[in-house]
Amino acid sequence: MSLFRIVYVSDAVGDAGLGLLPLIDIIGASDRNNRRDHLTGVLMRHEGRFFQAIEGARVDLDRLMGRLRADRRHANIQILAEIPIKERLFPNWAMAQADAPPALGRLLKGSLVDPSVPDQADRILVDASRAIAAIA
Numbered sequence: 001m002s003l004f005r006i007v008y009v010s011d012a013v014g015d016a017g018l019g020l021l022p023l024i025d026i027i028g029a030s031d032r033n034n035r036r037d038h039l040t041g042v043l044m045r046h047e048g049r050f051f052q053a054i055e056g057a058r059v060d061l062d063r064l065m066g067r068l069r070a071d072r073r074h075a076n077i078q079i080l081a082e083i084p085i086k087e088r089l090f091p092n093w094a095m096a097q098a099d100a101p102p103a104l105g106r107l108l109k110g111s112l113v114d115p116s117v118p119d120q121a122d123r124i125l126v127d128a129s130r131a132i133a134a135i136a
């Protein structure tokens, strides 16, 4: 089965940008649904913005993107990368939550149409997957 990874950023709306409870809510639903749909990935939040990578089969990703686009807890979804992958970066995580590294702050401050953005995003994800694997 071919696998894809989608990476996007979005703007948190209202309370979704603040505190832990909204994050716990999102991770809880993600964990439940993504296990069912064989999706994996990581979610970070930084200064009112979300950065998420989701990996899995095309049909499951498309269905999730439909739900994400309808979710009023965030807006202005911008896809940074959408690529076929050979293997998952987060094989053991239906949806991991990670603190935003400084590199994410830099990426979000810059222009998202900069051609180096997909590579920057990739490096952030590879680092996060190693850090997560090290504590798992």
Ligand SMILES: Cc1cc2nc3c(=O)[nH]c(=O)nc-3n(C[C@H](O)[C@H](O)[C@H](O)COP(=O)(O)O)c2cc1C
Residues within 6 Å of the ligand: 026, 029, 030, 031, 033, 034, 043, 050, 052, 054, 064, 067, 068, 071, 073, 074, 095
């Ligand atoms: C930033 C963000 C990331 C999300 N990530 C996921 C996800 O990975 N998987 C998922 O099923 N829902 C995710 N959601 C929630 C969906 O938008 C939607 O509310 C949920 O899938 C509905 O699930 P339910 O029908 O089980 O209530 C996310 C929401 C936000 C705001």
